[in-house]
């Protein structure tokens with residue numbers, strides 16, 4: 001229970017990875033603000049699961065792509081908790097709506113990705129820091145292949161924003177070091193029970209079987225609890241010297257070499 005007495009806000013924590021993060025932080029004793037956009041029932045289900053773990057929490061509806069709603073959410077957190085120790089920028093946005101290759105993406109799709117990812121992180125951090133205490137932790141959830149590779153063309157707008165989030169973490173880390181707050185990007189690998197499950201069945205199954213064949217050395221996709229575990233570790237007191245880093249939690253998937261046949265890469 002190393003997070004007992006700590007207060008956390010996890011954006012987009014009604015479902016998927018955000019829920020996994022909220023539940024792991026709750027398991028470690030933190031009080032959680034659960035944010036959602038549309039799925040109220042799922043958000044209250046997350047709250048019930050937080051309580052099953054012996055922790056407390058609140059539910060807040062807010063669209064993180066709208067600065068005024070993000071600000072109102074942080075004001076509510078301040079009113080209810082009085083302080084904030086952990087801010088996790090996780091909310092996804094309508095990914096399937098802006099999954100368009102670079103030569104076809106429209107300006108409105110590009111802007112939508114920016115508003116829900118980089119701009120939400122900027123506004124969220126600016127609004128959160130005033131109530132954050134020394135020892136605070138800020139995390140942005142990213143995706144390593146999206147921010148470093150270029151093969152999956154429809155991921156263009158999201159990938160550019162994930163790269164921006166990682167860069168923003170470095171600048172925020174320097175700006176917030178005097179306050180004793182660390183800022184890191186945590187890259188999740190392909191995770192089951194998330195947006196991946198909303199893909200067409202064939203695409204979903206093909207991705208999972210690809211990972212299981214060995215392209216993830218651990219032989220399986222991640223789970224929201226895996227990512228929650230990595231976030232909780234970064235929120236521990238012992239992680240207080242880690243800041244401005246991009247850390248990958250993907251079962252080793254990013255270690256594989258796409259130029260070499262898989263059979264040559266088996267242990």
Ligand SMILES: NC(=O)c1ccc[n+]([C@@H]2O[C@H](COP(=O)([O-])OP(=O)(O)OC[C@H]3O[C@@H](n4cnc5c(N)ncnc54)[C@H](OP(=O)(O)O)[C@@H]3O)[C@@H](O)[C@H]2O)c1
Nearest residue numbers: 012014015016017037038039063064092093190191194195
């Ligand atoms: N899934 C993966 O394999 C994977 C891999 C690497 C990184 N990531 C990153 O992990 C994060 C979570 O993805 P996920 O796969 O867990 O997504 P998900 O299962 O689709 O869940 C999305 C969450 O974000 C919320 N949300 C969506 N738009 C929002 C908005 N405008 N304002 C506030 N909340 C909003 C949703 O709320 P409602 O329930 O109300 O709709 C839901 O709680 C994203 O940043 C994603 O890029 C995912």
